[in-house]
Amino acid sequence: MAGLDKVVESYDEAMAGLDNGMTVIAGGFGLCGIPENLITQIKRMQVRDLTVISNDCGIDGFGLGILLEDKQIHKMIASYVGDNSLFEKQFLEGELEVEFTPQGTLAEKIRAGGAGIPAFYTATGYGTPVAKDKEVREFNGVPYILEQSIRGDFAIVKGWKADRYGNVIYHHTAQNFNPMVATAGKVTVVEVEEIVEPGELDPTQIHTPGIYVDRIIQGRFEKRIEKRTVRCA
Numbered sequence: 699m700a701g702l703d704k705v706v707e708s709y710d711e712a713m714a715g716l717d718n719g720m721t722v723i724a725g726g727f728g729l730c731g732i733p734e735n736l737i738t739q740i741k742r743m744q745v746r747d748l749t750v751i752s753n754d755c756g757i758d759g760f761g762l763g764i765l766l767e768d769k770q771i772h773k774m775i776a777s778y779v780g781d782n783s784l785f786e787k788q789f790l791e792g793e794l795e796v797e798f799t800p801q802g803t804l805a806e807k808i809r810a811g812g813a814g815i816p817a818f819y820t821a822t823g824y825g826t827p828v829a830k831d832k833e834v835r836e837f838n839g840v841p842y843i844l845e846q847s848i849r850g851d852f853a854i855v856k857g858w859k860a861d862r863y864g865n866v867i868y869h870h871t872a873q874n875f876n877p878m879v880a881t882a883g884k885v886t887v888v889e890v891e892e893i894v895e896p897g898e899l900d901p902t903q904i905h906t907p908g909i910y911v912d913r914i915i916q917g918r919f920e921k922r923i924e925k926r927t928v929r930c931a
Contacts, residue, residue: 740854
């Protein structure tokens with residue numbers, strides 16, 4: 699990797715520097731737009747005591763769920779975890795610390811972290827366990843709770859196309875959490891389906907400017923269907 703060229707050739711190089719006890723923010727929503735190969739590399743590295751921040755924790759045997767198999771995750775910050783039985787087992791047995799966060803609040807915590815905003819007020823969660831031990835203020839007669847923003851040591855992201863300078867385009871609903879996650883890592887790693895030369899992407903279509911991206915790698919993806927629904931014959 700030289701100058702503005704952010705392309706790396708191996709997943710070892712892509713995740714170099716990740717260590718025990720670090721915080722990883724992962725893009726994706728369910729199985730849509732998840733950085734599946736970067737997650738596999740984290741499993742291969744066997745780093746432990748990770749704090750992982752994502753909308754969810756994948757499913758049994760795929761996505762972030764594979765990091766539960768060797769108990770690599772110490773704490774999970776998420777908004778939904780209902781598709782993962784191993785997650786449920788480790789949580790109920792006290793092996794996994796979990797911080798549940800309303801989905802919109804989680805998205806804004808990540809976005810604010812990437813924008814350099816330390817905290818913000820939101821009405822979401824007021825009067826529920828979400829508000830426990832958090833500062834409350836009223837604005838125009840409405841109570842709001844103070845939420846702190848989030849940043850990670852590593853942000854791992856799935857894109858569709860990128861150029862060598864790290865400018866990224868996401869494909870349809872795979873935008874989900876990915877654009878905001880890309881801004882919130884000390885080191886941001888993006889895996890994409892295709893890498894093109896600078897100037898080949900329409901500037902008006904770029905979702906994540908290369909200034910946020912540290913490493914780009916081209917991968918191959920399984921693209922599972924999350925919940926297959928068919929009609930009875």
